[in-house]
Amino acid sequence: MSMKKVLFVFGTRPEAIKMAPVIKAFVADNGFEVKVCVTAQHRQMLDQVLDFFEINPEFDLDLMKENQNLYQLSADVIVELKPVFESYKPDYVFVHGDTTTSTMAALAAYYAGAKVCHVEAGLRTYNKQQPFPEEINRQLTARIADLHFAPTQTSRANLLNEHIAADSIFVTGNTVIDALHFAKTKVETINDEEIETLKQLIDPGKRLILVTGHRRENFGEGFVNICNALQQISAYENVEIVYPVHFNPNVYDVVYELLAGKSNIKLIKPLSYPAFVWLMKRAYLILTDSGGIQEEAPALGIPVMVMRNSTERPEALEAGTVILVGTDKDNIIANTHKLLTDKALYEKMSIAANPYGDGTASVKILEHLKAYSK
Numbered sequence: 049m050s051m052k053k054v055l056f057v058f059g060t061r062p063e064a065i066k067m068a069p070v071i072k073a074f075v076a077d078n079g080f081e082v083k084v085c086v087t088a089q090h091r092q093m094l095d096q097v098l099d100f101f102e103i104n105p106e107f108d109l110d111l112m113k114e115n116q117n118l119y120q121l122s123a124d125v126i127v128e129l130k131p132v133f134e135s136y137k138p139d140y141v142f143v144h145g146d147t148t149t150s151t152m153a154a155l156a157a158y159y160a161g162a163k164v165c166h167v168e169a170g171l172r173t174y175n176k177q178q179p180f181p182e183e184i185n186r187q188l189t190a191r192i193a194d195l196h197f198a199p200t201q202t203s204r205a206n207l208l209n210e211h212i213a214a215d216s217i218f219v220t221g222n223t224v225i226d227a228l229h230f231a232k233t234k235v236e237t238i239n240d241e242e243i244e245t246l247k248q249l250i251d252p253g254k255r256l257i258l259v260t261g262h263r264r265e266n267f268g269e270g271f272v273n274i275c276n277a278l279q280q281i282s283a284y285e286n287v288e289i290v291y292p293v294h295f296n297p298n299v300y301d302v303v304y305e306l307l308a309g310k311s312n313i314k315l316i317k318p319l320s321y322p323a324f325v326w327l328m329k330r331a332y333l334i335l336t337d338s339g340g341i342q343e344e345a346p347a348l349g350i351p352v353m354v355m356r357n358s359t360e361r362p363e364a365l366e367a368g369t370v371i372l373v374g375t376d377k378d379n380i381i382a383n384t385h386k387l388l389t390d391k392a393l394y395e396k397m398s399i400a401a402n403p404y405g406d407g408t409a410s411v412k413i414l415e416h417l418k419a420y421s422k
Contacts, residue, residue, distance in 0.1 A: 052421050054080045055138035055162070057129070059089030059111070059149030061097055062340050065321055067144050068101035069226035070167060073410040079418055080140075085132055087111050087125050087149045096320040100231070107132050118148060118181060125152035126159075133160035140165050140417065143189065146182035154192040164189075167223060167413065169196035170203025171360040178358055179339075195420060197413050199343075199404055200363045220412040221405020224343045228325065229407040232348070235326040242323035249314060254288040255332035255388070257281065260341065261303075261355060262294035270375035271299060274355055275306035277380035278335075282312040284388060289313045290327065333387055335380070342370050343404040351397035353383055363403035368396065 054074060058067050064086075074082045085107035088094055098105065109128045111121065125148065133141075133156065141157035143150035145168045154164045166189050173183055187210075190196065196212060198204040199222035207217050235243065250256060261274060282289050293303050293315050307313050319327065328334065334345050337355045345352045346369035353373045364370040373379045387394050 057153040059087035061093040063144040064097040069410040129156040146186040151185040163194040166193035170198040170207040221409035258331040259291040267298040346402040349398040367403040
């Protein structure tokens with residue numbers, strides 16, 4: 049009997065980070081023929097991650113275009129995957145999460161007759177506009193997928209409520225923790241220019257507040273509020289804010305106009321994954337609207353304030369590792385004040401158990417597919 053063929057398809061930096069440990073687990077096992085296809089929905093940021101995890105894709109669609117839109121990208125992913133599926137003929141196609149790449153790749157794989165395996169399945173806000181277009185992407189992928197690798201019991205429950213067959217859902221933890229375990233050791237030993245620059249930049253005598261923000265729903269007033277809050281927080285004694293600023297003009301222009309040149313606020317360019325992990329390890333507190341950081345920071349024992357009005361990661365809220373603060377200026381300031389001054393609250397948040405697993409999700413996914421494919 050010939051070896052079953054697996055194809056991993058992804059296109060953005062977050063997908064690459066979360067797929068990397070799964071690919072490594074499958075390659076190390078030798079139980080399947082494994083190939084990787086990147087759509088390069090993000091190009092430069094994706095390549096940095098592939099390099100760090102030493103992954104060489106067999107197929108590279110190189111789809112990123114200047115000012116790309118969802119219509120063109122969606123069509124391109126489907127059309128360009130057709131020859132890949134026809135030449136390789138995979139039995140199983142792995143997609144991750146909620147990007148345009150993952151949903152369109154799932155649809156294309158279904159057209160090609162492959163079984164679709166969805167990593168990080170079952171996350172929901174049930175609000176079509178928040179986050180847009182990710183919420184609809186993940187709901188659509190769930191309708192197509194044959195195997196659903198859910199990070200938590202909450203995500204499993206969401207899928208069951210949507211009448212997904214129970215025997216097709218496997219709770220594994222989140223693979224981002226596997227990636228972080230690999231990365232947090234490696235970043236302390238590699239020779240990396242960005243990390244060397246950060247060592248010169250940050251003041252080890254101050255408490256570092258790391259900020260990231262890029263979500264569409266915060267464009268406009270949301271970012272103005274966030275910046276005004278950061279300006280007040282920067283006046284705290286012994287505090288330093290480091291903010292890698294996304295290049296999207298809706299973020300970049302507002303942040304630089306309101307915060308450039310302010311003391312105790314360092315605006316820097318977006319960081320590669322290893323440099324970001326290195327910086328995250330040194331943070332006292334993280335302010336973010338990112339999804340992945342809500343999963344990673346608890347594994348490092350760092351409290352997170354989430355600058356969104358809803359989150360598809362309620363487990364972190366329930367576990368007490370994150371606080372949802374939205375983009376209300378006073379709310380951001382009040383919660384930051386609490387975490388900077390209330391040692392008991394800080395300790396409680398930083399030692400809370402990470403609801404996203406222990407770093408063995410990738411091996412669990414491999415074992416489930418081996419059992420399923422017999």
